[in-house]
Amino acid sequence: MFSYSTVETSTQLLVSAFETDLPVLPEVRAKGLDWVDIISDSAEPLIPIVFKAHESFAALKALEGIIAVALCKERFGENENVKAIVNCNHAGLFPAMSFLSTVDELYKWDPGMKKKIKDTDLNHVYGDVYRRMLTNIYRTKDGRFYHLHASLNATPTFEALGLPPYNANIVEKRAAHEVIQARALELTSGEIEELVRKINQAGSPCLTQEEFLATSYGKHVSSRPLFELEQLESTSPPLKLSPEGPNILSGVKILDLTRVIAGPVITRTLAEYGAQVLRVTSHNLPDQSYYAVDFNFGKRTIDLDLKSSEGRKAFENLLEEVDVIVDGYRPGALTKLGYGPENLLKRFAGKRGFVYVKESCYGEGGEWSDRPGWQQIADSVSGVSWANGKHWVWKNPSRLHFHWPISGELGCIATLNALHHRLTKGGSYYTSVSLVRYNAWLMSLGPYPEEIWRSMVTAHGQDSQKLRSSSNFDEVGLAAIRSMQRLYPQLLQDPDFMHVAASTPFGVVKTQSPVVRIEPYKTALRGWLNVTRPAEYDSPAEWVVT
Template sequence: MIGLSPFNPDLQDYKDCIETIEAAVRRFTTRELEELNCREDQAGFPVLKPEQFLKTSHGKTLKSLPPVTIQPLETKTPPAPFESQDHAGTSSLTYSQCLQGIRVLELCRVIAGPTIGRSLAAHGASVLKVTSHRLPDVPFFQVDVNTGKHATSLDLHSAADRAIFDSLLAGADVVFDGYRPGALSRLGYGPDYLAELAALRGKGFVYVAEDCFGGTGTSEASRAEWASRPGWQQIADCATGVAWEQGRFMGLDEPVVPPFPMSDYGTGALGCVAAMIGLFRRATEGGSWAGRTSLCQYDMFLLSLGSHPPEVQARLRKTHDPAFFDLRHHDSVDEVGKRALQSMKRLHPALFEERMMHKAWSDGFQAEVMWPREPLRVSGIGIGHLRATRPNGFDPPTWLGWEEQEDMLETDEWF
């Protein structure tokens, strides 16, 4: 789009990569880049300060919305109390998890959407992640976000695979949609179809959508200008002003992308809350429910909390590695995250001790995997995953015969 070769094996040095890309970008004005982004359907966006974002029509719409919205899809199906679930499977558990028997279809990639499913799996839901060989994903992220799930591959452009998906959908309680707004509807599986199917089967669905820009509601007041634009965490962080706030904290008059996928995981947490609320309302009021959240909505919530006091910021700048504060607007998220992690390990080694981690063997990755233990505890309720992570497409597309790994069932630490 900006006149560079898509692959240049001679370009290996990190600084050379930055200089090559920046030189190409500088040939265009912001307006010209925006026109190219829209023409080529690319996920680029100008970097705005928080006050600039709030002056845009999109910012004004999002400011009027909460971080999560929950609306009814249909109101005719009867309540589906948790205790009436008749598909709890063949679990050998002798204790309770609050979402045992709940079946979740996860149609998401990368981090934010799959974090919703990862979180519900820790509460006992059977989460089946459905991806397609047509679509790329990042294997590194799958090691974490696929924990506790099954992961299968279906092509919803194929009649045979659509028939399989229809059978899965018939028994599902929750559907996650992490793709571009409208993409699932174009395939015939959007929220309107779920409402129709709920009426036919006599039992409601919970539909949860997460995307980059938000503002995809059904009312005119909740629809926003950039709702259909593509994006991921760093796009949202740059649009809403989070990147500018990161740069300001570092003493710079320029933006820097924040370290780690914080907005991704935060949005995933909001999506989990939306699913929980929808399931509770389905159980107590009946009907089907639609929850919506987005990376930009999470960022606006984060910014609404305000910055640390100046003295706290000064202490953080003094104690963290100087190398972190050498970062600039052009540094990649990988480089930013690497330097932040090095500094955190030096200052807070207790966070990385083995007692904070869980280990289990993954048949899918053919390796032992270690990840942080679940931080939440609820008296009398088990919280934890029943199966180790696996790569996308590892499992058959079925609700039957799901395994439970003994090295995952640490019940003394679950309560």
């Protein structure tokens, strides 16, 4: 009988994370592993991905807890006897958050959800089947595969491919897939890559792990720590936070300049520690409306157009008191507006320190660092899509069962770490995370033992085996949720794992509760500072004392 322990493997992976030369302070490296306990109710991995995704989630949540404890000790006293607790099963559910959440008991895929959320799909990427199916893996003329992506506006890529940006005659996924697939078969993977790069849109050839590691970028990113940290200046005094708290990040003001999944996950998790988060979006910019249900917990949301004089004035007033700026937009977008890290360094010179957090697909340095991207693109370029597909019946690169929020988790860890530096040493810091760096680390951990993987395929096969290489990420995620509901119904009903907000602008929202448990320095065990709400819900654009 083959024995396996998610707790033991998660602990090993936590040690592996430290071995990526994490830029943490010496006391975290020396004592951190003693500050966290990883526990589990069962030894089975939950998510049918061939790599150790479940355990990597638990390891990163444990790392989050370690740095949160370090902050706690720095703020409330070194002798504080606190420890982080991470349940592996709870951590395994974390990336599935948006599929698990409900509004008035309706799931994301229920038709009635459309009436409960504000439509911010300005370019009809999510509601139009034809445009939605652009985000998929397609076979090319040379027998390779390429992952196209609609991003938040599918029109540029459709036009680059010579296809109409809209097709009102197509209302079924299969028909949309056939049209786009037919065009992809007329071009080589390299030709599609050239078209996509020319218009600066997201997309990637599906590389194997070996092909990825042979590129100069693959070599670069694989040699880097899980997150980057750069001290921008050292003259600002340490951040002063009241020892009265009550929570680890009480009094910390964070501007959330992000969209869709990974970026909003960073700030949602920081809000769990009592930070005051203000999410800034614009009614002129598209977004995925549904994710607000999960990822706007703990936040206030405002509407500002940073290209207007009024919007810039209001934003600059907010900057006067900000502690952390989280940037999830395309590389260089905020710098062009005058709000990049170097711009803020000049603005705050001699006044105050700050932390600037950058979340992106490709990260810092390397020849691809200026490219836009999404989790599916990171999966394709890094070899994860090929590796996972080969272990399922279709033997081609495939979409993964949800792990999209994980770079958001890395961003939360990186932010906590930068704040620990600022609280301890003073100064200002730039910290960054990338989707591809997580993937490179995940693959370096190796696949599950064959016996465990066969068991997972057998358990989840009833739902996942129905998928095809043409299945998009919604179908893949839904299949995983259905098998988890069938196999682990008790986890989805666990009151410690799920949080119910009885009164929100959406209705009664059920979402995942915070994974890391640190008592008594965490408000989210009793509820966030703010319940979730749609984008652009609050006014005026000012910090509110809570």
